Amino acid sequence: MLKTFFLGGIHPAENKLSAQKKVETLDLPKQVIIPLGQHIGAPAQAVVKKGDKVKAGTLIAQASGFVSANIHSSVSGTVAKVDVIADSAGNLKPAVVIDVEGDEWEEAIDRSADLKKEITLDSKAIVDKVKECGIVGLGGATFPTHIKLMPPPNTKAEVIIINAVECEPYLTSDHQLMLEKADEILVGVKILMKSVNVNKAIIGIENNKPDAIKLMTEKAKDYPEITIQPLKVKYPQGGEKQLIDACISRQVASGALPISTGAVVQNVGTAFAVYEAVQKNKPLFERVVTVTGKAVAKPSNFLARVGTPMSVLIEAAGGIPEDTGKIISGGPMMGKAMPTVNTVVVKGCSGILLMKDFESRRKEMTDCIRCSKCVNVCPMGLTPSYLMRVCELSMWDKAETDRVMDCIECGSCSFTCPANRTLLDYIRLGKGKVGGIIRARAASTATK
Amino acid sequence: MDKKLIVSLSPHIHSGNTVKGAMYGVLIALIPALLTSLFFFGLGAFIVIVTAVLSCVLFEFLIQKFLLKQKTTICDGSAVLTGLLLAFNLPSNLPIWIIIIGSLVAIGIGKMSFGGLGNNIFNPALVGRVFLLISFPTAMTSWPLPGQWSSYLDATTGATPLALIAAGQEAGYSPMDMFFGSMNGSLGEVSAIALLLGFAYMLIRKIITWHIPVAIFVVAALMSLICGLNPIEQLFSGGLMLGAIFMATDYVSSPMNKRGMIIYGAFIGALTILIRKFGAYPEGMSFAILIMNAFTPLINTYVKPKRFGEVVKNG
Numbered sequence: 001m002l003k004t005f006f007l008g009g010i011h012p013a014e015n016k017l018s019a020q021k022k023v024e025t026l027d028l029p030k031q032v033i034i035p036l037g038q039h040i041g042a043p044a045q046a047v048v049k050k051g052d053k054v055k056a057g058t059l060i061a062q063a064s065g066f067v068s069a070n071i072h073s074s075v076s077g078t079v080a081k082v083d084v085i086a087d088s089a090g091n092l093k094p095a096v097v098i099d100v101e102g103d104e105w106e107e108a109i110d111r112s113a114d115l116k117k118e119i120t121l122d123s124k125a126i127v128d129k130v131k132e133c134g135i136v137g138l139g140g141a142t143f144p145t146h147i148k149l150m151p152p153p154n155t156k157a158e159v160i161i162i163n164a165v166e167c168e169p170y171l172t173s174d175h176q177l178m179l180e181k182a183d184e185i186l187v188g189v190k191i192l193m194k195s196v197n198v199n200k201a202i203i204g205i206e207n208n209k210p211d212a213i214k215l216m217t218e219k220a221k222d223y224p225e226i227t228i229q230p231l232k233v234k235y236p237q238g239g240e241k242q243l244i245d246a247c248i249s250r251q252v253a254s255g256a257l258p259i260s261t262g263a264v265v266q267n268v269g270t271a272f273a274v275y276e277a278v279q280k281n282k283p284l285f286e287r288v289v290t291v292t293g294k295a296v297a298k299p300s301n302f303l304a305r306v307g308t309p310m311s312v313l314i315e316a317a318g319g320i321p322e323d324t325g326k327i328i329s330g331g332p333m334m335g336k337a338m339p340t341v342n343t344v345v346v347k348g349c350s351g352i353l354l355m356k357d358f359e360s361r362r363k364e365m366t367d368c369i370r371c372s373k374c375v376n377v378c379p380m381g382l383t384p385s386y387l388m389r390v391c392e393l394s395m396w397d398k399a400e401t402d403r404v405m406d407c408i409e410c411g412s413c414s415f416t417c418p419a420n421r422t423l424l425d426y427i428r429l430g431k432g433k434v435g436g437i438i439r440a441r442a443a444s445t446a447t448k
Numbered sequence: 449m450d451k452k453l454i455v456s457l458s459p460h461i462h463s464g465n466t467v468k469g470a471m472y473g474v475l476i477a478l479i480p481a482l483l484t485s486l487f488f489f490g491l492g493a494f495i496v497i498v499t500a501v502l503s504c505v506l507f508e509f510l511i512q513k514f515l516l517k518q519k520t521t522i523c524d525g526s527a528v529l530t531g532l533l534l535a536f537n538l539p540s541n542l543p544i545w546i547i548i549i550g551s552l553v554a555i556g557i558g559k560m561s562f563g564g565l566g567n568n569i570f571n572p573a574l575v576g577r578v579f580l581l582i583s584f585p586t587a588m589t590s591w592p593l594p595g596q597w598s599s600y601l602d603a604t605t606g607a608t609p610l611a612l613i614a615a616g617q618e619a620g621y622s623p624m625d626m627f628f629g630s631m632n633g634s635l636g637e638v639s640a641i642a643l644l645l646g647f648a649y650m651l652i653r654k655i656i657t658w659h660i661p662v663a664i665f666v667v668a669a670l671m672s673l674i675c676g677l678n679p680i681e682q683l684f685s686g687g688l689m690l691g692a693i694f695m696a697t698d699y700v701s702s703p704m705n706k707r708g709m710i711i712y713g714a715f716i717g718a719l720t721i722l723i724r725k726f727g728a729y730p731e732g733m734s735f736a737i738l739i740m741n742a743f744t745p746l747i748n749t750y751v752k753p754k755r756f757g758e759v760v761k762n763g
Contacts, residue, residue: 328460359460367567381755383704406755415463
């Protein structure tokens with residue numbers, strides 16, 4: 001029996017159109033726009049100004065505050081401006097705009113393709129290196145990686161779990177990365193293990209990627225402490241809590257940190273970025289991005305520099321099809337719909353999905369028939385229909401006692417609802433409101 | 449690109465599940481029972497079913513169009529389903545005018561007065577059925593014997609197995625007859641095998657889960673043993689199969705999580721046998737389901753689904 005998580009889950013059509021497509025290196029754009037808030041937490045502070053010359057890998061913004069990450073230039077050229085620019089949600093956010101001139105990298109970066117296996121740095125130096133290179137979680141959440149590698153006191157890391165599940169339909173960037181960079185990923189996993197002093201790692205891969213499972217299992221024979229764990233195909237297995245449950249049968253209690261189970265979860269792309277940072281001294285400024293969609297002429301996986309406009313990637317994949325209705329950054333279950341094609345690739349962007357017009361429209365919502373499909377698919381054991389009702393009625397106390405904050409926003413409820421109810425929209429609203437109420441309560445008890 | 453892009457929150461894809469699909473799924477599951485009812489009760493069954501379905505759809509249409517002045521939803525299949533289930537709960541020699549009254553009560557009072565599909569507290573078909581049972585006790589409890597193909601109002605009637613058992617006599621039918629449905633009773637309830645086929649279909653299509661019917665079967669069998677009744681006869685006679693598989697599992701009026709469903713089903717099973725044993729009516733299934741329908745909001749409030757992280761397996 002293949003392992004999986006035990007509660008809820010759905011199985012959307014996989015549509016992995018760009019599977020087995022080799023990663024192509026994208027030509028450099030004329031200009032890049034590098035947002036300074038590409039991670040969860042405070043935006044970085046710019047350390048360059050207009051007219052400065054930068055190379056690929058030059059630090060252009062310094063982390064500010066505990067939860068934050070450094071940002072590096074992804075190209076060589078001249079800083080055109082440091083300004084506020086509309087981000088993917090349409091909000092004005094600080095960004096650095098660089099005009100591209102040539103492709104010169106910082107001298108310290110090792111650009112050779114040689115595999116460097118030997119890990120010379122010690123645990124603390126690894127964490128510092130990861131922090132310096134601005135590594136964040138590449139699965140989409142973009143949580144700064146160095147913080148995850150410093151477990152809080154009274155917790156102890158026991159195992160590294162590598163998220164190579166890629167449970168979102170359409171996306172293939174992690175899959176292709178594994179096929180092409182298996183050795184580097186395994187060294188990256190070893191580095192992660194050393195950084196938190198554990199001697200066990202599990203790489204969870206869903207069973208719809210048999211070639212990746214075979215290759216990684218083959219390569220991992222040199223690393224007896226790394227296990228490749230095939231998993232049953234089920235969404236949202238790539239959720240941190242679901243993956244821990246699937247791999248080591250431990251459940252993160254409500255409100256607790258995942259580290260309370262002894263597991264440190266990192267995305268497979270992050271493991272590769274950590275390898276490049278620690279062994280090759282290369283900051284995170286490029287990543288694999290899937291460009292896909294049913295009407296896309298040439299679904300592809302590209303290696304793109306951070307700050308490249310999405311329009312450049314879409315052009316390389318054959319241009320925008322005539323009847324495109326929606327452009328999504330990320331996968332179809334949790335990705336964000338983009339207001340324009342001028343938004344740029346950021347560290348957390350795993351894919352660009354173009355949906356046809358008729359696929360993009362929601363169907364008319366009707367009354368709840370209490371069929372309990374949403375309850376059965378919820379991986380957190382919530383009652384989405386009830387939560388939507390109380391959030392509609394602004395009954396925040398009820399939303400809190402019915403555990404609205406446990407929701408991981410996977411969207412399984414809205415996906416499955418036969419009445420097309422906008423369950424997750426209202427639950428998100430409730431999470432925002434209840435989160436505010438909880439913070440206000442904590443603040444008022446603190447001042448008393 | 450000049451065209452405006454659509455921006456909405458995730459998820460951006462949908463399973464394609466529809467209310468209509470679920471309703472038609474249940475209707476398909478009812479086909480075996482429909483065929484057996486026609487096989488055993490012939491013309492009478494045909495007239496009762498057609499009258500009930502047509503009048504339910506018509507009343508829903510009229511109420512939505514002229515009373516509530518809203519968009520009509522008769523195409524979603526729920527009114528057809530209510531009509532069919534109501535017909536399945538009636539004897540095959542019931543006069544047309546009584547069926548029409550039953551349909552009006554089922555749709556008008558049972559469903560539309562609460563706000564239509566999704567908002568009703570009680571199973572509409574059962575509301576109609578119980579209304580008729582109380583209003584027309586004689587007509588509703590004279591059951592034509594099976595195999596009278598061409599008779600309707602003139603069909604020869606006889607006591608049902610349950611009535612005989614309640615009167616302290618033998619059931620009068622072999623377990624095989626009861627399993628295949630060659631006995632007298634309401635249209636759709638006689639053939640256990642046809643109903644179980646429908647149950648299997650609904651489980652495979654994931655229209656319902658096993659929790660409510662299985663809880664009813666298990667507890668009804670246990671309760672029969674406690675009351676000194678034959679569990680096989682109790683399970684295969686009367687409306688227990690039809691009620692457990694198709695009426696108690698009605699989405700709208702049953703609890704929304706598995707724990708709640710098991711509690712709900714267990715009480716229905718127990719209440720049914722208690723009413724059969726001690727009540728004034730020989731059959732208690734519809735009353736038991738309606739009583740538990742009333743408890744559904746309470747069950748939903750106090751019984752919550754199993755939570756992620758509830759079973760702490762750490763260490």
